[in-house]
Amino acid sequence: MAVASITFIQARNYTKGRSNPIDVLVIHTMEAPEKPETAENVAKWFAGSTAPQASAHYCIDNNSIVQSVKDTDVAWHAPGANHNGIGFEHAGFSAQRAADWSDAYSDQMLRLSAGLVAEKAREHGIPAVWLREADLLAGRRGITGHVQVSRAFKKSTHTDPGSSFPIERYLGYVKEHLGSQPEPHAHPHSVKAPPAMLKSGAKGALVTRLQKLLKQRGFDPGAADGDFGPSTAKAVKEAQKSHGLNADGIVGPMTWHALESSA
Numbered sequence: 001m002a003v004a005s006i007t008f009i010q011a012r013n014y015t016k017g018r019s020n021p022i023d024v025l026v027i028h029t030m031e032a033p034e035k036p037e038t039a040e041n042v043a044k045w046f047a048g049s050t051a052p053q054a055s056a057h058y059c060i061d062n063n064s065i066v067q068s069v070k071d072t073d074v075a076w077h078a079p080g081a082n083h084n085g086i087g088f089e090h091a092g093f094s095a096q097r098a099a100d101w102s103d104a105y106s107d108q109m110l111r112l113s114a115g116l117v118a119e120k121a122r123e124h125g126i127p128a129v130w131l132r133e134a135d136l137l138a139g140r141r142g143i144t145g146h147v148q149v150s151r152a153f154k155k156s157t158h159t160d161p162g163s164s165f166p167i168e169r170y171l172g173y174v175k176e177h178l179g180s181q182p183e184p185h186a187h188p189h190s191v192k193a194p195p196a197m198l199k200s201g202a203k204g205a206l207v208t209r210l211q212k213l214l215k216q217r218g219f220d221p222g223a224a225d226g227d228f229g230p231s232t233a234k235a236v237k238e239a240q241k242s243h244g245l246n247a248d249g250i251v252g253p254m255t256w257h258a259l260e261s262s263a
């Protein structure tokens with residue numbers, strides 16, 4: 001595999017455990033210079049006594065990857081997509097121009113990063129597509145930038161990795177890694193919507209989508225606030241009952257299908 005070895009240095013600030021499936025792989029820049037030790041230095045900063053109220057799963061430079069938060073824990077990198085995302089930090093700045101993203105350092109780093117991101121895409125059945133704001137709001141699964149998450153959910157003002165991040169080239173590298181392998185296997189929450197299993201306690205854009213669908217179909221989930229609470233559970237059970245499904249309140253493929261296909 002492309003990613004030989006990854007050092008682990010636990011970040012200080014993160015949330016232990018996660019209850020949602022991973023839907024989005026979020027690309028960041030560290031706003032730190034392109035140096036061989038940048039990944040190590042930022043990971044040490046995340047872990048140290050002066051750690052920011054932030055963290056990411058992986059810090060990547062041109063010659064190494066340092067993991068700061070386990071995939072099974074929630075890192076604080078892109079509010080709005082933390083609960084269902086993995087964060088990838090890169091050396092460099094969001095203000096970089098296209099030429100800066102094409103220098104030897106950047107190219108090495110993007111190829112290294114693409115190998116890791118391809119691994120995660122395969123592991124979680126996430127398609128190698130770039131998500132825009134509307135895609136995120138629609139609950140689609142894929143790869144995106146912190147800036148898209150900021151614009152979609154308005155919980156952060158960060159604009160990394162910047163307007164010149166080479167999206168097509170990067171996706172090309174990810175696809176090269178995926179290409180030598182079979183397609184991501186069909187996952188219950190894979191590729192085409194309707195995706196994830198949702199149940200009480202789930203949060204996020206997919207829950208909002210579910211709540212809007214329920215309302216359109218004449219069931220009352222309460223506010224479309226992205227929070228799967230008791231009234232949403234009640235509405236799901238009523239919808240399931242009306243479609244002759246097991247009224248367990250858990251939204252799996254059958255329930256999504258019933259909700260999306262009923263007029």
Ligand SMILES: [Zn+2]
Pocket residue numbers: 027028029077146158160
């Ligand atoms: Zn960021």
